Amino acid sequence: MAFAQQSSPHAHHARPTSRVMLWVIIAALPGLFAQTVFFGWGNLINVVWCVALAMACEAAILKLRNKPIGFFLKDNTAAVTGLLLGLSLPQFAPWWVSGIAVVSAIVVAKQLYGGLGSNPFNPAMVGYALVLISFPVAMTTNWAEPALLWKGAPGFSETLSTIASAKQTAVDGWTMATPLDEYKHKIANRTAAEVLQHPTFGNGIARGWEWVNAGFLAGGLLLVLLRIITWHIPVGFLAGLAAMSLAFGSNADQYAPLSMHLLAGGTMLGAFFIATDPVSAATSHQGKLIYGAGIGVLIYLIRTWGSYPDAVAFSVLLMNFAVPFIDHYTPPRTYGHHKARRGVPSRKQG
């Protein structure tokens, strides 16, 4: 939505939501490109399907709610939700799994709570968590092996027919567990050097995944440079994750090393594109740092001692719960006023 009149802080020019969201989409392209190069057509097909379905759901609910359809569709937020789901779902996830994720994201998590700006939880991650809990088989076994490892990589039509089928799992030879999952399960009775022999780890991190994460990092830095997001959430996020990994996981024979935590999962996508959702994140700069750090710490906890392969969705949702609390304790000082009152007023102040 564009606001014609700005109160403080005085922006130099109004940046409409549609423009912001368009930049988010553009910034995600390097990561999507890397995914397509290394993991095949799956992500691209998922993105197209999720974006189309997200727009259709948004339009249908807006019509039911008697809202102007064109006005809200043009703000591109539904497209971004679909895009994020398409980027984060497994490459060979069947169409109905991604479909259920998109419908619950747009219809339940966004529109039933009142539409753009009123949703307490990140819609894309609500959809992701719902299908992850509902269909653990489809969501953990359908990750594509990096294309470099394949003898015969499935082409576009093969990928499309796999996604379009009703079956829960794709052809066994095309898929594998994610590197983080692989490492966590193998390290229990092996040394780090033995586990890293597996070709999925490439030169010691994770083949393909490192480039995907680099792509999202580049796109994320572009967003920071354009001042579409501030640096606080990604920095807090990565610092929290790194601090936990250095404190508890320095022994590579027991836990996945820091490099793998940063570059082998959904870390960069989460830090720059998902956690920074302006609606469901904390508001003030200090709050954003706390919010991001909380997500980073939770990701390490769930990845290392939980039973799910990755943890971005759950961590973001858990910190979404904490946002009102964080905001309550971190209002910034307003220019020209006394120090802001934080938290519940104590009795002494009366």
Next chain:
Amino acid sequence: MTTKTSSEIIRDGLWNNNPALVQVLGLCPLLAVTSTVVNAIGLGLATLMVLMGSNLAVSLIRNFVGESVRLPAFVMIIASFVTCAELLMQAFTYELYQILGIFIPLIVTNCAILGRADAFASKTTPGPALLDGAMMGLGFLAVLVVLGGMRELIGQGTLFVDMNLLLGPMAADWVIRPFESYPDVLFMVLPPGAFVGLGLLIALKNGIDNHLEKRRKATEPAPAASGSKRVRVTGNVS
């Protein structure tokens, strides 16, 4: 206290003041056991029986129990009926009793039952009290069954599975499987699915009420036009 007519009691229990959809009481069993229709019917029937018994008993002793000790007395009456229900289920539907587990004894803590005893049965004669217990119990049972059917259908892709646990061997092949090779949707089987399902049911009920209200207003003759009155300069003209 105004006395309610029988039809008001029936309408309140089943719809207008439904324990699950309007009072939103007794959520613990409602959310925990409604994963299949048979569980829902089992718990619903037990609750119905307890509610009728406790309402009748509370109404009978209402003049002999002092205000200050009424709640302990009510709870003891309810607990006795729950024990009866538990023993009956052990005797006749042992497998279902084992599935429902702790939620049968927990009927004692169902606020809907204590609420009816205190708010209605202790202030009225046995006849209306028994009718109120029956209608509130049926309203609760109906919501349990609808929610159970919804969660069973979406969660496991079946309807009326294991009905033989409650109704004997003749109900063993009542199970309906509308879809072939249905992937289980664990979300609906787990408690969060029950919350979402109950929320949707409450929204549906409110939607129906709004719709009926609108239709009633549309068919009602419009109130006399107020345009021809004298001009008022204070107060509101409604």
